[in-house]
Amino acid sequence: MKLLALMKKEFRRFFGDPKLLITMILPGLLIYLIYTVMGSAIFGGDEQAKYSFKVYVSGESQAVQLIDAAVQKSGHEAEYVYLPAEGVDEETARREVKAGEATALLVFSEGFDGAIADTDASDAMPSALLCYHSEDAASSAFASLAGAVLDAYGRSFVFTMQNSAEAADIAQTMVAGILPMLIVVFVFSACMSVTLESVAGEKERGTLSTILVTSARRTDIALGKVLPLSCVSLMGAASSFLGVVLSLPTLMGISVDAAVAGVSALGYVLLFLLIVSVVPLIVGAIAAVSTLSRTVKEASGYTSVLMILMMVLSIVTAFVSGIGDWVVAVPVLNAVVAMQGILTGAMQVWMCLVAVAVNLVYTALLVLLIARLLSSERVMFGK
Amino acid sequence: MQTETPFGDFTQSEEVVRAEDLRKTFTLSRKQQRLEHTSFPRKVAVDGLSFSAYRGEIYGLLGPNGAGKTTTLRMLSTLISPDSGDAFVCGHSVRRAPHKVRDAIGFMTSELKLEGFFTPSYLFDFFGAMHGVEKGVLAARKEELFARFGIDRFAEVKVKDLSTGMLQKVSLVISIVHDPAVVIFDEPTNGLDVLTAKVVTDFLAELKNMGKSILLSTHIFSLVEKLCDRVGIIIDGKMAADGTLADICGGMSIEERFFEVYRSIKGETV
Numbered sequence A: 001m002k003l004l005a006l007m008k009k010e011f012r013r014f015f016g017d018p019k020l021l022i023t024m025i026l027p028g029l030l031i032y033l034i035y036t037v038m039g040s041a042i043f044g045g046d047e048q049a050k051y052s053f054k055v056y057v058s059g060e061s062q063a064v065q066l067i068d069a070a071v072q073k074s075g076h077e078a079e080y081v082y083l084p085a086e087g088v089d090e091e092t093a094r095r096e097v098k099a100g101e102a103t104a105l106l107v108f109s110e111g112f113d114g115a116i117a118d119t120d121a122s123d124a125m126p127s128a129l130l131c132y133h134s135e136d137a138a139s140s141a142f143a144s145l146a147g148a149v150l151d152a153y154g155r156s157f158v159f160t161m162q163n164s165a166e167a168a169d170i171a172q173t174m175v176a177g178i179l180p181m182l183i184v185v186f187v188f189s190a191c192m193s194v195t196l197e198s199v200a201g202e203k204e205r206g207t208l209s210t211i212l213v214t215s216a217r218r219t220d221i222a223l224g225k226v227l228p229l230s231c232v233s234l235m236g237a238a239s240s241f242l243g244v245v246l247s248l249p250t251l252m253g254i255s256v257d258a259a260v261a262g263v264s265a266l267g268y269v270l271l272f273l274l275i276v277s278v279v280p281l282i283v284g285a286i287a288a289v290s291t292l293s294r295t296v297k298e299a300s301g302y303t304s305v306l307m308i309l310m311m312v313l314s315i316v317t318a319f320v321s322g323i324g325d326w327v328v329a330v331p332v333l334n335a336v337v338a339m340q341g342i343l344t345g346a347m348q349v350w351m352c353l354v355a356v357a358v359n360l361v362y363t364a365l366l367v368l369l370i371a372r373l374l375s376s377e378r379v380m381f382g383k
Numbered sequence B: 001m002q003t004e005t006p007f008g009d010f011t012q013s014e015e016v017v018r019a020e021d022l023r024k025t026f027t028l029s030r031k032q033q034r035l036e037h038t039s040f041p042r043k044v045a046v047d048g049l050s051f052s053a054y055r056g057e058i059y060g061l062l063g064p065n066g067a068g069k070t071t072t073l074r075m076l077s078t079l080i081s082p083d084s085g086d087a088f089v090c091g092h093s094v095r096r097a098p099h100k101v102r103d104a105i106g107f108m109t110s111e112l113k114l115e116g117f118f119t120p121s122y123l124f125d126f127f128g129a130m131h132g133v134e135k136g137v138l139a140a141r142k143e144e145l146f147a148r149f150g151i152d153r154f155a156e157v158k159v160k161d162l163s164t165g166m167l168q169k170v171s172l173v174i175s176i177v178h179d180p181a182v183v184i185f186d187e188p189t190n191g192l193d194v195l196t197a198k199v200v201t202d203f204l205a206e207l208k209n210m211g212k213s214i215l216l217s218t219h220i221f222s223l224v225e226k227l228c229d230r231v232g233i234i235i236d237g238k239m240a241a242d243g244t245l246a247d248i249c250g251g252m253s254i255e256e257r258f259f260e261v262y263r264s265i266k267g268e269t270v
């Protein structure tokens, strides 16, 4: 009952104050705006760029004319080389696409148009193949144009889009390496603003001692801080996280789809669980530091050190390969490594689940520690 | 003499607080040693203190700065625990039943503050819940206390927008939200302007009328003379004199008597 009253008070404090709410939501919005502006400054050329495509075509179809019409309408131009051409066969064409020397390769099955028109043909299903390279901006642009045309061209054929970029692309490694670190940073800063204000602020202003004089249990007081603050922080973290995810495409010049294509529904669930498990842990850590500190200023000093430490470790894990499984026992870092696994398509379910459990255990220990600190006269009433 | 209270009839000599040989020693950090002008790493703040306070009375701990008053009251409020000795509030030991003690006392000091964001009404309910007061009882008590101390008109005004005097009243009323038998008050008028100080002394007098027992600490002689039934003079953590105001003074003013006691202990160094 007392725990409930303590939690309600904390929520009321945040949801009753528009200013605090805005400071929670604002970072995400700002990140999105800044990164989008920054991204389009760096890759801004892309959208208006006029490309000259070099497209290999094997087989024949009216679709090529339609594609060319779409290409010209978008202000690009294209040169079509029909295979087999001088010294080029399908294999070499593929290689050129991959090397970025050619834009794309279109392969139509024999008698493609005729087979599509002849609806009751008992022959093999007609097929079209579009081979492109997503790492190349021109190739991606052509692929999306040609893909749209072919998608609309007819129903009764097999259409395959083949991306020659490697599965574990640079784009993906970038996202996989940096995203978990960004998540940790944003989770941390969300937790930081809320927790410093609520715990260190209350200690500095002396309102925490007012509660200590009542018969509320110290564990209830600690939990009454950590739980609601975690919920509020999660909101702030979600806002920042969305800001990052939405601005990643423009920032890195790649599509999020391409980067996280390998993430399954289970992967997303685990990703979410990992974030949820990290929030109360960080809130608990900052709350403990805040309880130990005399002032908000002192607490934010220690907390910044904690944040930098976590950032450095997160980056290190992204670029050091072959970290042992022991990392699952390290709070926060376990989540970072598990998230990297999910994003690179090397998801280890057991690791994610153990990491979540381990983080919750650490959180419980931190709550007990805070309760201990609250009953310590040296901490609360030391001179 | 008999007094009517919510607890029924009782005789005035019923003991509500008893301190038995309380001792508290602090370990000083380097910085504290410098501030205290000592190279001795330990400071005996309370040194074998014993006294009793009685129901319906106001007991005043009178002593100079650093005598150990705050430390004593904090031990009685279970905020810190004694190194040795024990104290009993309404029969509950501060060592063995700190929760029961906390529910039996209201603790006030100028260091305990209220969060400015909330209203008096909300905070009253919140602290009521912290003490486990039942909802219906809480509502009735709020109405009575808010009306009695003129807070009702400000019940829904955020604490940060209240005047100092009103804020003081609110803090006082909230400290007795759970209808404690004993109110402990460290330096009631310290740092307050004269008007707010009067709010506090009036409040204490009113509490006494309500049948509460009050234990306060102060270094202000006039406060003792005005309010206290019983006084303990505390010097260097030890009880130098203890008894009813009349017995202690013996015809002198409390100020004269205090310095007489002080000189007898510390020599003519005042």
Ligand SMILES: Nc1ncnc2c1ncn2[C@@H]1O[C@H](COP(=O)(O)OP(=O)(O)O)[C@@H](O)[C@H]1O
Pocket: A381, A382, A383, B026, B027, B028, B032, B043, B044, B045, B063, B064, B065, B066, B067, B068, B069, B070, B071, B072
């Ligand atoms: N937490 C503490 N750490 C170290 N010394 C303390 C602490 N609290 C009090 N003291 C010392 O104990 C002595 C008594 O202090 P206190 O009880 O506050 O006196 P009073 O309230 O009578 O002015 C003082 O010398 C003070 O410096």
Ligand SMILES: [Mg+2]
Pocket: B069, B070, B071, B187
């Ligand atoms: Mg004091």
